[in-house]
Amino acid sequence: MIVVTGATGQLGHLAIKALLKKVPAADIVAAVRNVDKAADLAALGVQVRQADYSQPASWDAALQGADKVLLISSSEIGQRAKQHQAVIDAAKRAGVKLLAYTSVLHADTSPLGLAAEHKETEAALRASGVPFVLLRHGWYTExxxxxxxxxxxxxxxxxxxxxxxxxxxxxxxxxxxDVAVLTADNQAGKIYELAGDTAYTLSELAAEISRQSGKCIGYVNLPEAEYKNVLIKAGLPEPVAALLSDSDTGVSKGGLFDDSYQLSKLIGRPTMPLATAVKAAL
Structure with missing residues (x-):
């Protein structure tokens, strides 16, 4: 039995859909905060169990009978390490044979501020005794x-x-x-640095948008504080604006670059090119 946490989130939902291609629906558990939002998964035969990152007591029932768990990191900045610890503790009590955690690219050396909670979670996994594999994600093109x-x-x-x-x-x-690792054998102790096949600068992103839209789009590089204020004025909450602006500064220090091709090797095909993603967005 495989449990996916945060299963109604964007990544979690996609992970469930990928799992369904490899594992019978009855062997998949979607752990979700709001059961009603998982009706489409339940209709596919997936087990749906209520579990909330902010309710530690909810995880024992959610992980009952679990062999493997995909722990998708919480989106609640500043609360993540504590929330992840609750899942790790429940996984240990449940005798989980493998816990796969979605960390951040090069978490141990990352200049990104958001890496701190991921490093804390990785340390908690090492201390737990639960067999684990680290799925260190780079940035989402989205x-x-x-x-x-x-x-x-x-x-x-x-x-x-x-x-x-x-x-x-x-x-x-x-x-x-993530699903390729989760459904493979002998994964405990491994660390995957997952990133796209090709890298780009934000100037190149702007140029691609220009090329496809027919409009002249440039890249304006701002000081971090100024960019944070732009995001706040655009309607983003302050913590999210702070995270994104800090992450952009991390990009300038090489924090989101990787050329190991581990992701495409796992999925057996090239990752989606930027031009294709831009076309879809347009």
Missing amino acids: NYTMGIPGALAHGAVYGCAGDGRISSATRADYAEA
Whole structure:
């Protein structure tokens, strides 16, 4: 039995769909905060169990009978390490044979501020005694393509990444790779640095949007504090704006670049090119 946490989230939902191609639906558990939102998964025969990252007591029932768990990191910045610890503790009590955790690319050396909670979770896994594998994700291409409407409206892509290169991949690519590891044998103790096959700068992203849209879109590189204020003015909550601006600065230091091709090797095909992702977004 394989349990996927945060199964109604964007990555979790894709992971379930990828699992269904390899595992009988009855052997898959979707652990979700709101059971009603998982009706489509239940209709496919997936077991749906209620579990909330902020309710530690909910995880014992959610992980009952689990052989493997895909622990998708919580989205609640500042609460993640504590929330992940609750799942790890429950996995230990349940005798889980493998816990796969979606960490961040090069977590141990990453200049990104968001890496701190991932490093804390990785340390908790090592201390737990639960067999685990680390799925260190790079950036999601969607983090940038979702900003294309704004770029078209303002005639520019804004950021503070300088000439830093981003080896991003789509959520679907990452989900497929996660499932490849989860359904393979002898994975305990392994660390995967997962990233897209090709890297790009934000200037190159702007140029690709220009090429496909027919509009002149430039890249405006700002100081981190100024870019954070731009994001807040665009309607993002302060913590999210802070995370994104800090991450862009991390990009400028090489924090989201990787050329090991581990992701495409796992999925047996190239990752989605930026041009294809931009076309889909447009």
